[in-house]
Amino acid sequence: MSQEKCLGCQEVTEEDLLLQLDGILDDYVGKPGGLIPALQIAQKLFGYLPKSAIKLISKKLSIAYSEVTGVISFYSFFSTVPRGKYMVRVCLGTACYVRGGKEVLSSLQKELEIGVGGTTGDGLFSLDIGRCFGACGLAPVLMVNDDIHQRVKAEKVKELIEFYRDLELTKIKEKAG
Amino acid sequence: MISLTINNLKIEVPEGTTLLEAAKKIGVNIPTLCNFEGREAIGACRVCVVEVEGARTLVASCATPVSEGMKVYTNSKRVRDARKTVVELLLSEHNGECKTCDRNNDCELQSLAYQMGIEEIGLIGETARQHIDKTTPALIRDNGKCIKCRRCVAACNEIQSVGALFPQGRGFDSVIGPAFMLDLDTVACVQCGQCVAVCPVGAITERSHIDDVWKALDDPNKLVVVQTAPAIRAALGECFGYEPGTLVTGKMVTALRQLGFDKVFDTNFAADLTIIEEGTELLVRLKEKIVEGKKVALPQFTSCSPGWINFTEYFYPEYLDNLSSCKSPQQMFGALAKSYYAEMMCKDIDEIVVVSIMPCTAKKYECQRDEMNSSGIQDVDYVLTTRELGKMIKQAGIDFKSLPDSKMDSPLGLSSGAADIFANTGGVMEAAIRTVYEIVTGRELPTENLHIDAIMGLDGVKRASLKIEGTLPEWSFLEGVELKAGVAHGLGNSRKIFQAIENGEEFHFIEVMTCPGGCIGGGGQPRHTDDSVRLKRIAAIYAEDEGKQLRKSHENPDIQRLYERFLGKPLSETSHHLLHTHYHQKPVC
Ligand code: SF4
Ligand code: SF4
Ligand code: SF4
Ligand code: FES
Numbered sequence: 001m002s003q004e005k006c007l008g009c010q011e012v013t014e015e016d017l018l019l020q021l022d023g024i025l026d027d028y029v030g031k032p033g034g035l036i037p038a039l040q041i042a043q044k045l046f047g048y049l050p051k052s053a054i055k056l057i058s059k060k061l062s063i064a065y066s067e068v069t070g071v072i073s074f075y076s077f078f079s080t081v082p083r084g085k086y087m088v089r090v091c092l093g094t095a096c097y098v099r100g101g102k103e104v105l106s107s108l109q110k111e112l113e114i115g116v117g118g119t120t121g122d123g124l125f126s127l128d129i130g131r132c133f134g135a136c137g138l139a140p141v142l143m144v145n146d147d148i149h150q151r152v153k154a155e156k157v158k159e160l161i162e163f164y165r166d167l168e169l170t171k172i173k174e175k176a177g
Numbered sequence: 178m179i180s181l182t183i184n185n186l187k188i189e190v191p192e193g194t195t196l197l198e199a200a201k202k203i204g205v206n207i208p209t210l211c212n213f214e215g216r217e218a219i220g221a222c223r224v225c226v227v228e229v230e231g232a233r234t235l236v237a238s239c240a241t242p243v244s245e246g247m248k249v250y251t252n253s254k255r256v257r258d259a260r261k262t263v264v265e266l267l268l269s270e271h272n273g274e275c276k277t278c279d280r281n282n283d284c285e286l287q288s289l290a291y292q293m294g295i296e297e298i299g300l301i302g303e304t305a306r307q308h309i310d311k312t313t314p315a316l317i318r319d320n321g322k323c324i325k326c327r328r329c330v331a332a333c334n335e336i337q338s339v340g341a342l343f344p345q346g347r348g349f350d351s352v353i354g355p356a357f358m359l360d361l362d363t364v365a366c367v368q369c370g371q372c373v374a375v376c377p378v379g380a381i382t383e384r385s386h387i388d389d390v391w392k393a394l395d396d397p398n399k400l401v402v403v404q405t406a407p408a409i410r411a412a413l414g415e416c417f418g419y420e421p422g423t424l425v426t427g428k429m430v431t432a433l434r435q436l437g438f439d440k441v442f443d444t445n446f447a448a449d450l451t452i453i454e455e456g457t458e459l460l461v462r463l464k465e466k467i468v469e470g471k472k473v474a475l476p477q478f479t480s481c482s483p484g485w486i487n488f489t490e491y492f493y494p495e496y497l498d499n500l501s502s503c504k505s506p507q508q509m510f511g512a513l514a515k516s517y518y519a520e521m522m523c524k525d526i527d528e529i530v531v532v533s534i535m536p537c538t539a540k541k542y543e544c545q546r547d548e549m550n551s552s553g554i555q556d557v558d559y560v561l562t563t564r565e566l567g568k569m570i571k572q573a574g575i576d577f578k579s580l581p582d583s584k585m586d587s588p589l590g591l592s593s594g595a596a597d598i599f600a601n602t603g604g605v606m607e608a609a610i611r612t613v614y615e616i617v618t619g620r621e622l623p624t625e626n627l628h629i630d631a632i633m634g635l636d637g638v639k640r641a642s643l644k645i646e647g648t649l650p651e652w653s654f655l656e657g658v659e660l661k662a663g664v665a666h667g668l669g670n671s672r673k674i675f676q677a678i679e680n681g682e683e684f685h686f687i688e689v690m691t692c693p694g695g696c697i698g699g700g701g702q703p704r705h706t707d708d709s710v711r712l713k714r715i716a717a718i719y720a721e722d723e724g725k726q727l728r729k730s731h732e733n734p735d736i737q738r739l740y741e742r743f744l745g746k747p748l749s750e751t752s753h754h755l756l757h758t759h760y761h762q763k764p765v766c
Pocket of ligand 1: 278280285
């Protein structure tokens, strides 16, 4: 009998996840249209799409590696770099753009020391550009995960980021009891 | 049948014909860019638009089937204006300089611009970002010139089933290329150059060796010998305006001499040698299996086509033992030129430069493989494609059409008709059977004209079986055996053969050529190659074969002399050292 491993209380390694993915992919082998669901599953499992997972998918589904990455790059939903715990999206729609969105973005880049599409070294924040969030009247707008922040000023960005950093610290402290 | 009119001319065509095809039938040419034989139309470029009476908008003729009573106009003002705009748009984002481009004078976009009478590009847009990828031995890719027609994607994926090139990303920033927009050396690419052959512009080209060859020719201390692959003589003429399928063997030899090559030899000579070595290898494998009951890898696969070798190393490593250990004719030639011939001429091997003229880009890769240094240094120094040779002849100011014929030099220049047919699909197999059958039975292959009809022509996968009867005593173990041959061309078709083997079908010998049609349709041949061109070149090759007295490899007197004086016998130690090789698995990504 194969030994069921409890993954709840220990660090899950990439190998464990690959093994898991390998098992799940069995259901998609030889099925047309299986690529997108397979990529979604892998992204959910890893939080992003590491090369190892892409290679595994390419091999198991017999779809060329370049074709798989072509599909991945077509959908902004997929990410090939690890995503931070907090996804920061700055709207650069026309209204936000003219009302300082661009400055907000550059001060975020400075504060987080990452570029668009990047993730901070501590894995807390990822930065991306968003399309219109439908709140043009309150531009410029940015989103942190599901929270919308309106009329953001470039000078206030530091404060905002500090808020999430503190939030995270509190959570860790709570966990430690 | 459907009847319609095109430019008021009546025409009847079968249902399902596209407007583009119908127009071609009555001599009306419609320009195209993204259209590609063998792939369903994607209707992306819109250069082929035509006007259909009653339709609101112009339609893409490559993607529109005919329908009853249609009235089509291919040259109205509306059509001309629309096409002109499309080409102007393409030019406005095109990042290339015709004057210095490899495709200058041989570019579909450039000639469309000329045809449309575009004298100025009114639209100014952002140009494509240039990134030049020089990471592989055979190919150069330049994204700035890519018009995203995706012909290369169809060639690489649908025809070759390699899948190195795909659209990456979306919108204006998308590129056609390997995974993650990285360079070609980060993915499995077999270097076949089918992408190069179909690209309408200068976005993918072969890595040129022209300058290196001029340098060697200009060096008085070098003896520069050239070998020409079987497929060149049936295609080189196209570079000079001859019809496809015009044989120019004699003019080609004269041109090579005028370019300054010291000796003009023939890869065909080495093709004859390949038949002796590879045929013997097959017989040994069969004997080991049938008589000695050994576990040997059968069927044996041909190994002349470096793209196919790459393909097996990447995708079917479990079959590496099935590949014949014979080097390709190009590499056999190189090894002999820098051993047998060098000794004969009392030359040091580094005084000899070996140049190959090949229909193939993968040969540029092959000559740089680690195993291809049997003489002590790189056996083949430079490889020119047919197109590159055409360019050099023009650079030298040689009037090709007015050249007299001349003959190849000895002792590496004489070849049989069996060697000629190495150029096309089915040819290596036929050449091998001509010799193997005669070795085993002592009689000539009893087929009409020495041909094996079942493996001729352009079907993707072909099969033939031949009952062996009346064997000589030494080969009595083959008495009554049905020799089963399989032939595939275009790597996608080779997968079908692998599938058949895995389904339990029995084969003894399998020929695979990387490119559709075989070498005559190689990635280094004059553009543009479609099936009609392939068939013409193949017909020329068979004519060359049939025109010779000498039709069988083992009857080539210079090959017999080579064995007497130098190699000893087939599969001898010297043969193994110089003419055979080994393969290794490669990671796919
Ligand atoms: S690809 Fe064609 S149009 Fe572009 S620079 Fe080269 S020759 Fe000119
Ligand atoms: S050389 Fe062949 S395998 Fe490589 S990208 Fe071009 S078509 Fe694909
Ligand atoms: S590289 Fe050439 S064939 Fe491929 S999409 Fe670009 S222009 Fe078309
Ligand atoms: S050739 Fe018809 S749309 Fe490109």
